[in-house]
Amino acid sequence: MQPVPKLRFRDTQIEMAHGAGGKASRRLVEGLFVPLLGAPSAGPLGDSAYVRMNGTRLAITTDSFVVKPLRFPGGSIGELAVYGTVNDLAVSGARAETLVVTFVLEAGLPTEILEYEVRAMAAAARRAGVVIAGGDTKVVEHGKADYMYIGSCGIGRLIDGVEVSPESVRPGDRILLSGPIGDHGITILLARGELDLEAEVCSDTRPVLPLIEAMAAVAAPGIRWMRDPTRGGVATSLNELALDCGLGICLAEEQIPVHNSVRGACELLGLEPMHIANEGQFLAIVAPEFADAALAALRAAPGGQEAAMIGEVREQPAGTVLVSTLYGGTRVIDMLVGDPLPRIC
Amino acid sequence: MCLAIPGKIVELLPERENLALVEVSGVRRKIDVGLLNDDPAKAGDWVLIHVGFAMSKISERDATDRMRVLAMLGEDEAAMREIEGYGLVESEPGSRGIRSGGS
Amino acid sequence: MRFVDEFREPELINKTAQEIRRLTDPQRHYRLMEVCGGHTHAIYRFGLKDLLPPNIEFIHGPGCPVCVLPMGRIDDGLSMTEQPDVIFTAFGDMMRVPGTHGSPLEYKARGADIRIVYSPADALKLAQTNPDRHVMFFAIGFETTAPSTGLTLMRARALGIRNFSVFCNHVTIIPAIRAILDSPDMRLDAFIGPGHVSTVIGCRPYEWIARQAGRPIVVSGFEPLDILESIVMLLRQLKEGRVEVENQYKRVVPWEGNRAALKVMAEVFQLRPYFEWRGMGFISQSALRLRDSYAEFDAEQRFRIPGIRVTDPKAAQCGEVLKGVLKPHQCKLFGKECTPELPVGALMVSSEGSCAAYYNYEHRRAALTSLGVTAPAL
Numbered sequence: 001m002q003p004v005p006k007l008r009f010r011d012t013q014i015e016m017a018h019g020a021g022g023k024a025s026r027r028l029v030e031g032l033f034v035p036l037l038g039a040p041s042a043g044p045l046g047d048s049a050y051v052r053m054n055g056t057r058l059a060i061t062t063d064s065f066v067v068k069p070l071r072f073p074g075g076s077i078g079e080l081a082v083y084g085t086v087n088d089l090a091v092s093g094a095r096a097e098t099l100v101v102t103f104v105l106e107a108g109l110p111t112e113i114l115e116y117e118v119r120a121m122a123a124a125a126r127r128a129g130v131v132i133a134g135g136d137t138k139v140v141e142h143g144k145a146d147y148m149y150i151g152s153c154g155i156g157r158l159i160d161g162v163e164v165s166p167e168s169v170r171p172g173d174r175i176l177l178s179g180p181i182g183d184h185g186i187t188i189l190l191a192r193g194e195l196d197l198e199a200e201v202c203s204d205t206r207p208v209l210p211l212i213e214a215m216a217a218v219a220a221p222g223i224r225w226m227r228d229p230t231r232g233g234v235a236t237s238l239n240e241l242a243l244d245c246g247l248g249i250c251l252a253e254e255q256i257p258v259h260n261s262v263r264g265a266c267e268l269l270g271l272e273p274m275h276i277a278n279e280g281q282f283l284a285i286v287a288p289e290f291a292d293a294a295l296a297a298l299r300a301a302p303g304g305q306e307a308a309m310i311g312e313v314r315e316q317p318a319g320t321v322l323v324s325t326l327y328g329g330t331r332v333i334d335m336l337v338g339d340p341l342p343r344i345c
Numbered sequence: 346m347c348l349a350i351p352g353k354i355v356e357l358l359p360e361r362e363n364l365a366l367v368e369v370s371g372v373r374r375k376i377d378v379g380l381l382n383d384d385p386a387k388a389g390d391w392v393l394i395h396v397g398f399a400m401s402k403i404s405e406r407d408a409t410d411r412m413r414v415l416a417m418l419g420e421d422e423a424a425m426r427e428i429e430g431y432g433l434v435e436s437e438p439g440s441r442g443i444r445s446g447g448s
Numbered sequence: 449m450r451f452v453d454e455f456r457e458p459e460l461i462n463k464t465a466q467e468i469r470r471l472t473d474p475q476r477h478y479r480l481m482e483v484c485g486g487h488t489h490a491i492y493r494f495g496l497k498d499l500l501p502p503n504i505e506f507i508h509g510p511g512c513p514v515c516v517l518p519m520g521r522i523d524d525g526l527s528m529t530e531q532p533d534v535i536f537t538a539f540g541d542m543m544r545v546p547g548t549h550g551s552p553l554e555y556k557a558r559g560a561d562i563r564i565v566y567s568p569a570d571a572l573k574l575a576q577t578n579p580d581r582h583v584m585f586f587a588i589g590f591e592t593t594a595p596s597t598g599l600t601l602m603r604a605r606a607l608g609i610r611n612f613s614v615f616c617n618h619v620t621i622i623p624a625i626r627a628i629l630d631s632p633d634m635r636l637d638a639f640i641g642p643g644h645v646s647t648v649i650g651c652r653p654y655e656w657i658a659r660q661a662g663r664p665i666v667v668s669g670f671e672p673l674d675i676l677e678s679i680v681m682l683l684r685q686l687k688e689g690r691v692e693v694e695n696q697y698k699r700v701v702p703w704e705g706n707r708a709a710l711k712v713m714a715e716v717f718q719l720r721p722y723f724e725w726r727g728m729g730f731i732s733q734s735a736l737r738l739r740d741s742y743a744e745f746d747a748e749q750r751f752r753i754p755g756i757r758v759t760d761p762k763a764a765q766c767g768e769v770l771k772g773v774l775k776p777h778q779c780k781l782f783g784k785e786c787t788p789e790l791p792v793g794a795l796m797v798s799s800e801g802s803c804a805a806y807y808n809y810e811h812r813r814a815a816l817t818s819l820g821v822t823a824p825a826l
Contacts, residue, residue, distance in 0.1 A: 264370025329495025341540035397567025413476020
């Protein structure tokens with residue numbers, strides 16, 4: 001008889017924090033979804049799932065997009081819906097080929113808004129080299145869907161020579177970041193208009209596969225792990241890695257690229273850039289003998305000029321992400337607890 | 346109570362008295378400068394911003410003074426050691442280094 | 449960033465840290481209290497402890513206006529959301545603070561209209577753009593923030609706004625410091641004084657700390673160089689046997705304070721005869737309420753609030769931690785029933801709260817040290 005799965009998730013109601021990508025999200029997934037849905041031998045939770053069909057290894061992933069406002073400087077929900085899924089596959093070492101999408105639309109949604117987003121999706125699909133092969137549409141009552149929610153599921157073939165997993169990470173591996181952090185999350189925060197801030201900041205949403213392929217061309221055997229740091233930011237992604245591989249992550253703060261205006265907004269609001277969502281960046285753990293070549297390849301590729309080596313993996317402190325400053329101070333940075341909240345204190 | 350950030354006043358806004366546009370590292374926000382009425386703020390001033398209000402002007406001179414004082418740390422020490430090496434000066438507490446900032 | 453980056457300059461920081469090492473007597477144990485939660489946060493954020501010799505100990509003070517708010521007051525504020533036309537506004541700091549029936553975010557999940565504002569001025573603007581709703585602003589903060597609330601109320605009155613009120617929980621810093629010094633189990637050598645409160649009240653109000661209580665105090669800025677320089681100044685005083693009030697944050701803090709801000713406060717607020725501070729009991733003349741002339745904007749008069757005193761769970765030792773008597777990990781609930789994710793008290797949920805800071809940094813460090821591992825220098 002199958003053992004009855006023990007549910008460790010004890011919250012009595014679902015909160016916004018459970019979708020924020022940080023600790024609460026992890027608790028929900030590990031404490032409720034995995035026990036009930038996961039295979040008993042399920043490994044660490046990655047961006048995509050790997051399946052074998054007729055001898056071919058594929059990666060499959062799904063994501064949903066509920067961003068508000070729908071349109072913001074640098075992009076819109078339609079683009080996110082395509083690039084988000086394509087990127088999940090890319091950081092899992094796969095080339096997205098086909099997407100299927102679902103629309104949950106609010107009754108009363110003006111058609112021109114829907115059309116705009118569908119055009120955006122079509123353009124994004126062309127740019128990313130994927131086919132949107134099908135989908136489903138549901139309409140819910142006015143007030144139940146914030147205009148629209150989009151879900152997308154993607155499938156792709158693994159890139160030759162690239163195999164990623166937390167178990168392959170070793171002390172001494174270097175940590176690469178494809179570009180400046182925080183642009184997307186701050187753009188959305190400002191676009192909501194509640195904080196009355198203006199800044200020259202726009203979402204970084206884009207497909208990251210070309211950059212990953214550029215890196216793989218020179219460093220494929222050395223790529224141990226990758227992730228796109230969306231909700232929860234790089235801090236959350238790296239904390240998850242640290243827990244999954246049981247090693248320590250040590251970052252050098254001054255190496256982490258942040259645009260001035262993102263920094264300004266974060267200082268003003270008391271936010272930590274490493275907790276802010278990104279939609280066009282990825283982290284890669286690369287073996288030391290390949291790291292310099294990988295970084296050079298990223299910097300040479302279009303859109304990769306701000307890539308940086310931001311730290312390294314160490315034996316200790318296990319399961320922890322440490323950030324050090326130029327002057328020798330260190331601090332621990334944890335996973336995001338809930339949504340990043342502006343503070344005055 | 347403590348998060349306050351330095352920002353530069355870009356311009357005073359006409360729509361209302363005591364309203365200014367301030368810039369922090371490329372981010373702009375309207376702030377109230379009404380608490381600075383004893384020494385009214387003007388475009389180009391640097392101010393300390395807390396919850397959308399300017400609390401104080403930032404004295405550039407005091408800021409540079411501070412940096413200069415700190416930069417001399419260690420140099421005085423080295424100088425003192427050298428002089429002591431000549432056997433001419435008795436070292437006493439309080440005789441070395443920098444005056445406190447309260448004067 | 450101007451006026452920020454210069455104060456994070458590595459070479460100067462190293463020089464100042466060296467001076468600190470030079471000034472510390474290895475035979476002596478220094479207990480410095482940083483009053484303000486913002487300093488607690490800065491010390492951890494910048495990893496300043498790594499730069500200091502081990503015989504300098506920071507005692508975290510009660511200067512966290514979220515942490516000292518009793519749960520009953522949070523319940524009172526949230527009770528105002530029972531009226532459907534109310535928009536509850538507050539700073540982000542308040543959103544996860546637990547009340548008896550949940551935090552503001554949890555109330556929001558259940559349907560209450562709760563919004564984060566960056567400024568009281570934004571709350572007033574909400575009132576102007578939502579004339580059919582009532583906007584209540586949950587005001588917190590020390591004297592740094594009170595003038596902004598005050599100026600907002602003066603504007604509200606000048607504009608004839610009728611759908612705006614403030615639930616005033618502003619507290620004052622001096623009585624809190626006094627309560628700390630009156631505490632029998634308190635052993636402190638000196639104070640790192642609150643920098644931003646002092647932009648309003650100036651440095652004079654601290655003179656009794658030096659004269660009567662015999663402790664040096666240096667009013668400090670919040671960048672790494674500011675805090676380190678303040679420590680240098682304190683160590684010099686201690687070494688030279690001086691006991692003074694000094695101003696390290698001269699670029700921003702005027703000795704006499706901000707007269708215009710003090711005038712606004714006097715116009716709008718008056719001192720409550722007493723107010724309860726979480727974990728510290730009732731302290732007289734330590735909090736503000738709206739003057740009768742502003743009664744129309746006083747949420748406490750407009751709404752009928754439960755006003756029920758809620759005592760902390762017996763096992764929670766928020767009070768002792770607030771007073772610096774206990775270190776966070778010495779509280780029985782620390783890290784077990786009380787974590788940043790599922791906080792029992794505000795000290796764990798507020799980013800300035802010593803428990804949250806300790807949990808995120810010291811906790812791990814202590815755990816590692818006990819395993820014989822020291823956090824590596826990079």
